[in-house]
Amino acid sequence: MQLHKMWQDYPNLVPELEMTIQLMENSVKLKNKSVEKAILDMIHSGGKLLRPAYQLLFFQFGPNQDVKKATSLAAAIEMLHTATLIHDDVVDRAELRRNLPTINAQFDNTTAVYAGDYLLISCFKLLADYTQTLNSLRINSRNIEKILDGELGQMNNRYRLDGTIDEYLENISGKTAELFALSCGIGAMESGCSEKFSKKCGEIGLNIGLAFQIIDDLLDYTQSSEKIGKPVLEDVRQGIYSLPLLYALQENKAQLSPYLLKKEQMTTADAQAVWQIVQQSKGIEKAKKLASDYTNKALKAIEKLPDTPKQTKTHLYNLTASILQRQN
Amino acid sequence: MQLHKMWQDYPNLVPELEMTIQLMENSVKLKNKSVEKAILDMIHSGGKLLRPAYQLLFFQFGPNQDVKKATSLAAAIEMLHTATLIHDDVVDRAELRRNLPTINAQFDNTTAVYAGDYLLISCFKLLADYTQTLNSLRINSRNIEKILDGELGQMNNRYRLDGTIDEYLENISGKTAELFALSCGIGAMESGCSEKFSKKCGEIGLNIGLAFQIIDDLLDYTQSSEKIGKPVLEDVRQGIYSLPLLYALQENKAQLSPYLLKKEQMTTADAQAVWQIVQQSKGIEKAKKLASDYTNKALKAIEKLPDTPKQTKTHLYNLTASILQRQN
Numbered sequence: 001m002q003l004h005k006m007w008q009d010y011p012n013l014v015p016e017l018e019m020t021i022q023l024m025e026n027s028v029k030l031k032n033k034s035v036e037k038a039i040l041d042m043i044h045s046g047g048k049l050l051r052p053a054y055q056l057l058f059f060q061f062g063p064n065q066d067v068k069k070a071t072s073l074a075a076a077i078e079m080l081h082t083a084t085l086i087h088d089d090v091v092d093r094a095e096l097r098r099n100l101p102t103i104n105a106q107f108d109n110t111t112a113v114y115a116g117d118y119l120l121i122s123c124f125k126l127l128a129d130y131t132q133t134l135n136s137l138r139i140n141s142r143n144i145e146k147i148l149d150g151e152l153g154q155m156n157n158r159y160r161l162d163g164t165i166d167e168y169l170e171n172i173s174g175k176t177a178e179l180f181a182l183s184c185g186i187g188a189m190e191s192g193c194s195e196k197f198s199k200k201c202g203e204i205g206l207n208i209g210l211a212f213q214i215i216d217d218l219l220d221y222t223q224s225s226e227k228i229g230k231p232v233l234e235d236v237r238q239g240i241y242s243l244p245l246l247y248a249l250q251e252n253k254a255q256l257s258p259y260l261l262k263k264e265q266m267t268t269a270d271a272q273a274v275w276q277i278v279q280q281s282k283g284i285e286k287a288k289k290l291a292s293d294y295t296n297k298a299l300k301a302i303e304k305l306p307d308t309p310k311q312t313k314t315h316l317y318n319l320t321a322s323i324l325q326r327q328n
Numbered sequence: 329m330q331l332h333k334m335w336q337d338y339p340n341l342v343p344e345l346e347m348t349i350q351l352m353e354n355s356v357k358l359k360n361k362s363v364e365k366a367i368l369d370m371i372h373s374g375g376k377l378l379r380p381a382y383q384l385l386f387f388q389f390g391p392n393q394d395v396k397k398a399t400s401l402a403a404a405i406e407m408l409h410t411a412t413l414i415h416d417d418v419v420d421r422a423e424l425r426r427n428l429p430t431i432n433a434q435f436d437n438t439t440a441v442y443a444g445d446y447l448l449i450s451c452f453k454l455l456a457d458y459t460q461t462l463n464s465l466r467i468n469s470r471n472i473e474k475i476l477d478g479e480l481g482q483m484n485n486r487y488r489l490d491g492t493i494d495e496y497l498e499n500i501s502g503k504t505a506e507l508f509a510l511s512c513g514i515g516a517m518e519s520g521c522s523e524k525f526s527k528k529c530g531e532i533g534l535n536i537g538l539a540f541q542i543i544d545d546l547l548d549y550t551q552s553s554e555k556i557g558k559p560v561l562e563d564v565r566q567g568i569y570s571l572p573l574l575y576a577l578q579e580n581k582a583q584l585s586p587y588l589l590k591k592e593q594m595t596t597a598d599a600q601a602v603w604q605i606v607q608q609s610k611g612i613e614k615a616k617k618l619a620s621d622y623t624n625k626a627l628k629a630i631e632k633l634p635d636t637p638k639q640t641k642t643h644l645y646n647l648t649a650s651i652l653q654r655q656n
Binding site for chain 2 (some may be wrong): 029030031032037084087090091109110111114115116117120122123124128130131133134137138141142145148149150151152170190197225236284
């Protein structure tokens with residue numbers, strides 16, 4: 001198992017991330033050995049492990065430094081993330097993820113739906129095994145519920161030409177940012193930090209997650225124009241309008257509507273036209289600005305965190321700055 | 329909300345079953361109101377509520393008689409069951425359930441996958457809110473994990489002409505019986521019964537669940553021959569061979585193989601032929617015998633349970649006898 005090369009810059013985290021992977025492996029014990037292998041392959045396929053990394057870093061702030069506990073909770077978070085990826089692949093009929101065939105492609109939707117369910121449950125099993133108190137488990141399960149509510153919320157806004165920026169932010173909160181918030185918040189709380197401090201850590205996570213998802217959505221529009229067709233086309237056809245397009249709609253709705261109203265009948269040429277209009281309306285510029293606002297909010301809050309013997313603050317700052325400066 | 333008419337014979341249970349439904353309703357709070365409505369419609373569509381009923385009955389054995397707690401745990405169990413039904417419908421591409429359009433048919437697979445996930449998580453939230461101790465939550469989550477393992481196990485045995493009765497029983501344990509076991513076991517344990525006694529209650533639930541699923545599988549073969557085609561055909565085409573067919577395969581493999589090896593190309597006439605062979609090989613008789621063995625085991629164990637002021641034993645006996653004597 002090779003960790004993503006980005007972790008070479010954080011050698012202190014490497015042993016804990018490796019333990020996290022090990023714990024995920026140990027948690028997946030199925031009678032159906034071929035499905036077990038497919039899940040393990042997915043675990044090994046080199047996801048960035050950002051959420052467990054944040055959880056592990058925020059765990060360094062509390063008095064209770066139990067590595068087994070820290071890594072078990074990190075494994076639970078990554079399993080939750082993996083479960084949602086498996087279900088996303090069913091829903092998107094995706095055939096490849098990280099250059100491996102998806103579980104729905106290798107087996108069928110049935111297997112992928114149940115495999116995702118299994119990981120969701122395993123996540124709770126790990127949480128129940130290692131959280132401090134029933135109360136903190138309650139908070140965690142409430143937050144996980146919010147994440148699913150967010151996924152379903154997104155379905156509601158499809159094909160709406162008058163979707164607002166606030167609605168977009170609410171949706172990406174649920175879809176992405178809440179899981180970052182949960183990772184940071186659980187990390188602090190379960191290491192014995194106060195509820196108030198843990199809440200602040202959760203807010204840092206939320207800002208990181210918001211910036212992360214905006215940048216992810218931006219990448220669909222900022223790649224070279226040959227590459228641009230596919231990702232924009234897919235989402236826009238499905239009626240999922242992300243931030244650059246929403247900003248453009250505020251300025252140029254009349255120009256965009258004829259293309260968007262084609263829905264699933266949109267062609268690659270239509271997508272190129274949409275992309276041009278988004279460029280002209282400064283949708284990309286404005287989205288970049290908002291991402292950098294959230295990034296700066298997170299970085300400023302990180303600077304104010306207390307010092308630790310492991311120089312957690314510096315690591316958090318560097319990690320956050322580097323992932324939020326991906327090609328944007 | 330009208331409860332299934334079977335509960336007229338158990339008037340004491342009615343208020344608690346109604347509270348259970350109410351609690352499920354209160355748990356489903358989504359931003360996406362149309363999905364919320366679809367989930368609520370499903371909750372109201374008149375499922376039998378057998379699993380919550382068993383949970384509520386076994387809860388009557390312990391010293392801790394907290395109705396709010398009993399009904400919350402019952403709601404958690406029914407939500408878990410509803411989540412698996414929603415995902416089963418995605419996987420089976422089912423269009424109707426209990427005479428209502430399924431969530432995948434009303435919306436799409438995406439919505440149904442996430443709606444099922446949401447209910448899975450809500451189930452844990454309710455469990456975390458109302459279980460006594462972290463330890464009992466751990467036991468519960470381990471058992472729920474087993475249920476998913478069972479669903480995935482079934483996929484493994486598809487199209488196998490040499491599947492054994494033991495493998496079949498192991499699969500239906502996971503798919504159905506473990507949830508009955510969990511309902512009975514949680515009921516006893518969370519009302520403050522000893523671990524030993526609760527384990528015994530779980531075993532009663534397991535036997536009830538095994539008999540219940542065998543009878544369900546039998547119904548596909550015991551209905552009048554005009555009706556027989558469809559359900560048998562569907563499962564057999566998908567490579568899911570249930571108990572009557574497995575018994576028949578032990579006797580008449582050579583006769584059955586040519587039909588079964590057609591897999592998804594099987595016709596209605598082929599299914600009729602398979603059904604004839606299953607009849608002749610006494611597959612149905614033998615399966616009935618095994619179902620009644622499990623039923624008797626459960627009923628005998630129920631007879632030995634202690635008395636309660638609410639005459640729980642009599643209710644448990646009557647309920648179990650009546651649901652396990654459905655047309656078999």
